[in-house]
Amino acid sequence: MWVKLYMMFTSVNTFFHSFCKGFLRRLTNLCELQRICYGTTKGYERTIRIENSLKKSKQLARVWTSLIRIPEKGRYTESNSAHTLEAAVTGITLLKQVKPTYHREFVRSLRFSLNHICSYRQLEFEAEHVRRMKFDTSDQNHVNKLLILWESLRDDPIEGLVSKKWQDIGFQGDDPRTDFRGMGMLGLDNLVFFVTQYNNLARHVLSRSLHPKYGYSFAIVGINLTHLIHNLLRQGKLKTHLYNAMRAVVGIEDLHKLYCYVFVEFDRLWLAEKPRDVMEFGRIRDKFEQILVERLEREDCVLSGRGTVEEI
Structure with a gap:
């Protein structure tokens, strides 16, 4: 019974979330990510809302999965981070039909937050890698x-x-x-x-x-x-x-x-x-x-x- 109620609540919540997103998109002519970047404070508030939005988005699922796979495997390095970010930003702007030349501030804010998201996951990988490294007297x-x-x-x-x-x-x-x-x-x-x-x-x-x-x-x-x-x-x-x-x-x-x-x-x-x-x-x-x-x-x-x- 509780499982059915939970599934029902989840379905209703998902429906209203999608409905509100669509309504606000038509009202403001801005996608959810744009509204977050333009309407929140730089730092945790903005980045965590962008992260949650990307996790929930079916339209951007492939972009999100491709993006986080890189730091989760420890490959988000200084040499490839710029290319990784540009690929993600380009994919998002294309799918959301955002004109980068017109919404430059959105692109800058999105890139900054994506860098935080990826580098945090890279830090998780690096910290765990060093934690697993045993003290070696021959080193x-x-x-x-x-x-x-x-x-x-x-x-x-x-x-x-x-x-x-x-x-x-x-x-x-x-x-x-x-x-x-x-x-x-x-x-x-x-x-x-x-x-x-x-x-x-x-x-x-x-x-x-x-x-x-x-x-x-x-x-x-x-x-x-x-x-x-x-x-x-x-x-x-x-x-x-x-x-x-x-x-x-x-x-x-x-x-x-x-x-x-x-x-x-x-x-x-x-x-x-x-x-x-x-x-x-x-x-x-x-x-x-x-x-x-x-x-x-x-x-x-x-x-x-x-x-x-x-x-x-």
């Missing part, structure tokens, strides 16, 4: 990144890849490689970006993590936060922030910067909560995720960190 690049992590946080030398000293920056044991199993090289890349691009801030956060009463494991927490933002990326919840950031292309550097913001905000919450011990990590982590998701659910969300030592 000198992997080894160098781990050593950079230590050297950026500590002034004393490290004896090698296996040492009790790794616990000083928050790894669980003598061999830090084992802690990256869940998040692979993505966990390490996030940490390395934080400690190299915001070194003073990262060192300060490390010092706060060593608090004698309210301390936590810096590196382990960092890897857990990688897991959090990776899940939010796959769920599409980072679109508000990334689309509103106004950069033409959403890329892996944007994910790294967001990670730094998340790390600082988690550290702020952790010490404010004054946990009894590290066993409260699950509770505080869940609370932090709820706060973060609530911020991301705002259509005007732009997560901007207060990135100085004095402000945390």
Whole structure:
């Protein structure tokens, strides 16, 4: 019974949506995509409405499928992105009978939003690819990144890849490689970006993590936060922030910067909560995720960190 009611509701909803689109097209002489581009704010609001419109459009189904297949296979690169966008824009304007020379602003807005849509999906592909990449001791690049992590946080030398000293920056044991199993090289890349691009801030956060009463494991927490933002990326919840950031292309550097913001905000919450011990990590982590998701659910969300030592 409930299945039949749901199917009936879906059919009625589809009918009225199609009816309204047709009515507005005749009334305004503009297709739905034009109305979105001309009537919405640049950023998440416009891009997500364009994305939803393309998903629902039967007329543009082939254009949409051809477009998203490229980033979903990791082939939306700098060398072919321009050609991909032009092919999609040309297909849409032809099928919707829009004159590009007359509606130049529409074409620019559409191209900008399509670039966001594709680059977000490309970012999903790249992040997952790096996450699946295991730490390889025979890969000198992997080894160098781990050593950079230590050297950026500590002034004393490290004896090698296996040492009790790794616990000083928050790894669980003598061999830090084992802690990256869940998040692979993505966990390490996030940490390395934080400690190299915001070194003073990262060192300060490390010092706060060593608090004698309210301390936590810096590196382990960092890897857990990688897991959090990776899940939010796959769920599409980072679109508000990334689309509103106004950069033409959403890329892996944007994910790294967001990670730094998340790390600082988690550290702020952790010490404010004054946990009894590290066993409260699950509770505080869940609370932090709820706060973060609530911020991301705002259509005007732009997560901007207060990135100085004095402000945390």
